Amino acid sequence: MEAIEKIVEQLNQQSELERQQLKSAEMTRIDQSYQAELQEIEVDHQKRLEKKLAELKKSYKQSSNRLNVSQKQVILNHKQAILERIFSEAIMEMEKLPLEEQQEFAANALSKLQLSGEVIFSAGEKSAGIFNEPWLDRQNEVLAYQLVSGDSISGQAGFLLDKAGVQYNFLYQSIVREVQSRESYQFAQQLFE
DSSP states (O other), rough: OHHHHHHHHHHHHHHHHHHHHHHHHHHHHHHHHHHHHHHHHHHHHHHHHHHHHHHHHHHHHHHHHHHHHHHHHHHHHHHHHHHHHHHHHHHHHHHHHHHHHHHHHHHHHHHHHOOOSSEEEEBGGGGGGTTTTTHHHHHHHHHHSSSEEOOBBBBEEEEEEEEEEEEEEEEEHHHHHHHHHHHHHHHHHHHHH
């Protein structure tokens, strides 16, 4: 009976050894599988993290660019408002010039025109008292052409000439707007640099 007990014991030991080896092999396989899955999860997580970071950087850059454009537009609008105010004030300053200076300006402008015959002279409503009939008579004495009084131009200062449908515009607002269209870029550079 001892021999049977020894065989049973050897079988139990062998069985225990196989069980331990199977357990160790299974634990190693499970651990390797776990490590592989963990590494795969970490790689996937890293990829998603990098993708999200790239999206955030792109979104930040777009927002930053929009903000910069918006700020530049606000600054540009502010500069344009300043320039517009300057040119509007220039018109008002021209309207406020002393009578003699306005008459001298008009006389100089009229003397430079190469016209003949009758020319219709329409004073702006704001300048009607400055460019009156006695002033027109004095101009007609020195000009090579004849000024004929026309209708006043509502809400304007300065004057307008009409020679057979061709108009020569000396309304202060038009003069300043002409200067503005030609020179506003240079004014802006001088003012805002």
